[in-house]
Amino acid sequence: MAKTLWIDAFMAGDGAVLLTFGHEIEPRVNRLVHQVGAAVRAAAIPGVWGIVPAYTTLLVEYDPLAMRGDQLLSRLEGLPVDDISQNPKSFVLPVLYGGEAGPDLTVVADALGLTPEEVIRQHTASPYLIYCLGFSPGFPLCGILPSSLRLARRSSPRTVVPAGSVAIAGSQTGVYPTETPGGWHLLGKTPARLFDLQRNPPIFYQPGDFLWFRAVDAEEFSRLTKLVMAGHSVVEEVPYAAH
Numbered sequence: 384m385a386k387t388l389w390i391d392a393f394m395a396g397d398g399a400v401l402l403t404f405g406h407e408i409e410p411r412v413n414r415l416v417h418q419v420g421a422a423v424r425a426a427a428i429p430g431v432w433g434i435v436p437a438y439t440t441l442l443v444e445y446d447p448l449a450m451r452g453d454q455l456l457s458r459l460e461g462l463p464v465d466d467i468s469q470n471p472k473s474f475v476l477p478v479l480y481g482g483e484a485g486p487d488l489t490v491v492a493d494a495l496g497l498t499p500e501e502v503i504r505q506h507t508a509s510p511y512l513i514y515c516l517g518f519s520p521g522f523p524l525c526g527i528l529p530s531s532l533r534l535a536r537r538s539s540p541r542t543v544v545p546a547g548s549v550a551i552a553g554s555q556t557g558v559y560p561t562e563t564p565g566g567w568h569l570l571g572k573t574p575a576r577l578f579d580l581q582r583n584p585p586i587f588y589q590p591g592d593f594l595w596f597r598a599v600d601a602e603e604f605s606r607l608t609k610l611v612m613a614g615h616s617v618v619e620e621v622p623y624a625a626h
Contacts, residue, residue, distance in 0.1 A: 482601075513593065
């Protein structure tokens with residue numbers, strides 16, 4: 384039962400309940416968040432209109448004219464979460480590291496006491512779990528970075544970060560799906576389109592899936608960019624294995 388899965392439940396204003404599943408960012412806790420979120424979605428509870436999963440919490444938004452918060456909590460505690468299964472996928476993204484594609488690579492390497500090549504090697508060494516999506520449509524918040532690659536956000540955010548930029552901040556890594564401001568360190572760029580309104584669905588991954596970065600050279604990046612412009616996908620889906 385879901386009641387045994389979260390450790391705290393709080394009223395978040397007069398129209399939402401915040402469920403907390405843990406205080407540390409870790410795959411087990413995040414998996415519970417998404418299991419309960421999937422169960423709430425499947426239950427289609429009248430009055431519930433929003434489900435917002437994060438690293439360790441789940442926000443369930445509801446119409447206070449349709450029910451009270453305690454009534455919603457009672458419904459949530461009775462959901463058959465064990466019946467909800469997850470089938471994660473793994474995707475490989477080609478990335479051109481350094482240069483104009485990754486203007487912070489050298490700065491990051493110097494700050495961490497590594498060579499740029501070692502930063503690339505470590506960043507591409509293993510897949511990353513997508514914990515949640517935000518702060519822009521389709522932005523995959525992934526982790527956890529090895530301790531040797533952890534660096535605080537930039538002291539001065541950029542007003543423009545190009546779409547496809549692969550970046551790190553703190554213990555997280557991710558990709559900017561669209562051109563937005565941003566304060567993460569830019570290591571490289573992928574030619575893949577992560578968010579595309581002409582595609583169904585616009586985002587090909589979801590929380591619980593994995594992203595794996597593959598380093599490519601400038602020649603291959605150019606070739607893959609032309610394929611994307613012609614409407615082809617350059618993202619490789621690989622068999623899922625417990626990581």
